Amino acid sequence: MSVWTKTDFTRRLSIPYPIIQGPFGRGGSSALLAATVSNAGGLGSYGANDQGPAEITKIAADIRKLTDKPFGMNLWVSTYDAGGETLTTETYERVAKLLEPYYTELKVDVPPMPNSKPQNFDDQVAALIEARPAVFSFVFGIPSPEILRTCREKGIVTVGAASTVDEAVACEQAGVDCVAASGFEAGGHRPSFLKPADESLVGTFSLVPQIADKVKIPVIAAGGIADGRGIVAALTLGADAVQIGTAFLACDESGTSDLHRKLLFQEDAKNTGLSRAYTGRLARGIYHRFAAEMKEHEPLFAKYPAHSWIVAPLRAAALAQGRDDLVALWAGQAATLCRHHKAAELFASLIKETDELLKDRFSQPRKR
Numbered sequence: 245m246s247v248w249t250k251t252d253f254t255r256r257l258s259i260p261y262p263i264i265q266g267p268f269g270r271g272g273s274s275a276l277l278a279a280t281v282s283n284a285g286g287l288g289s290y291g292a293n294d295q296g297p298a299e300i301t302k303i304a305a306d307i308r309k310l311t312d313k314p315f316g317m318n319l320w321v322s323t324y325d326a327g328g329e330t331l332t333t334e335t336y337e338r339v340a341k342l343l344e345p346y347y348t349e350l351k352v353d354v355p356p357m358p359n360s361k362p363q364n365f366d367d368q369v370a371a372l373i374e375a376r377p378a379v380f381s382f383v384f385g386i387p388s389p390e391i392l393r394t395c396r397e398k399g400i401v402t403v404g405a406a407s408t409v410d411e412a413v414a415c416e417q418a419g420v421d422c423v424a425a426s427g428f429e430a431g432g433h434r435p436s437f438l439k440p441a442d443e444s445l446v447g448t449f450s451l452v453p454q455i456a457d458k459v460k461i462p463v464i465a466a467g468g469i470a471d472g473r474g475i476v477a478a479l480t481l482g483a484d485a486v487q488i489g490t491a492f493l494a495c496d497e498s499g500t501s502d503l504h505r506k507l508l509f510q511e512d513a514k515n516t517g518l519s520r521a522y523t524g525r526l527a528r529g530i531y532h533r534f535a536a537e538m539k540e541h542e543p544l545f546a547k548y549p550a551h552s553w554i555v556a557p558l559r560a561a562a563l564a565q566g567r568d569d570l571v572a573l574w575a576g577q578a579a580t581l582c583r584h585h586k587a588a589e590l591f592a593s594l595i596k597e598t599d600e601l602l603k604d605r606f607s608q609p610r611k612r
């Protein structure tokens with residue numbers, strides 16, 4: 245096995261390759277995808293932010309039916325923003341009025357006032373710890389010292405997420421085992437927790453070496469990596485592992501919709517942007533009509549997750565009608581580098597490309 249695979253991260257987890265399939269919340273993950281990546285020698289992950297304790301227990305069991313290798317499970321430490329845990333009639337009516345033209349266009353009724361609740365993080369984490377995945381990764385904050393201590397006692401490796409150097413330092417100081425440096429190229433939500441997400445937009449190329457210089461814990465580069473070139477660059481910048489999201493999301497095994505998968509392979513996937521339009525929290529996806537039209541109305545939005553409760557039926561109706569202009573299509577800036585439909589083939593080509601690049605690095609001029 246090549247020398248590049250031996251990092252603090254692979255040693256810590258006793259896995260062959262420093263490649264993580266990024267967790268996807270809200271149904272983007274699947275047991276099959278996580279198990280396929282773990283079976284190939286990487287670390288498969290499952291994003292369970294939307295699931296309650298019983299579902300978390302079942303997900304872990306489902307993954308274990310498909311692999312006996314280490315895998316990760318992911319939660320969101322803060323499950324709501326201030327004011328987003330409940331919905332007032334006033335906020336509901338304001339957002340419903342804003343969305344009414346889209347509901348009318350899709351020929352579905354504006355949903356009645358939702359009666360939803362955010363997930364309870366403590367309950368989720370208790371189920372996750374009980375399930376004992378090899379890795380517990382998290383975004384939007386740092387779990388309590390007690391949770392981190394319990395993970396350590398049970399041999400669960402913890403992985404925090406940082407969108408800035410300060411967040412990475414905070415993770416290390418709290419006793420988190422590893423940190424994912426999430427560059428703003430990444431698909432999905434920005435994981436920021438010390439400052440607002442819009443004030444924490446650092447690219448992977450800048451973020452990874454600065455975090456690697458500041459912390460001693462293993463650093464995982466996330467955002468904009470989709471092939472061997474990205475892996476070599478990330479390792480050169482000081483990363484101990486890479487976390488790849490969009491390229492795995494595009495594979496048949498992921499939990500996303502066929503429409504989403506299809507669009508990730510089209511030219512338009514090069515146009516991504518950050519928007520709060522779908523959930524109330526800032527996230528990167530293919531930047532289309534709904535995100536663009538909602539931009540100027542952002543001050544009217546409800547907070548996370550209350551905003552998503554009113555938008556969710558619109559997304560579902562748009563998806564059912566194949567309306568790619570109104571459905572959330574999370575994607576990172578490197579989306580047009582997606583080439584593989586099978587996760588095992590993507591994984592094999594990541595290894596081959598990295599091996600070849602490192603072998604040829606200094607012996608050949610750069611290919612153009």
Ligand SMILES: Cc1cc2nc3c(=O)[nH]c(=O)nc-3n(C[C@H](O)[C@H](O)[C@H](O)COP(=O)(O)O)c2cc1C
Nearest residue numbers: 266267268269291430431432467468489490574576
């Ligand atoms: C659809 C989607 C959902 C995601 N959900 C989560 C999540 O729940 N938790 C998390 O830590 N990261 C989440 N991410 C981030 C990925 O795990 C990964 O870090 C990121 O996609 C890497 O950047 P890339 O998309 O450029 O490869 C999500 C990404 C996408 C595309």
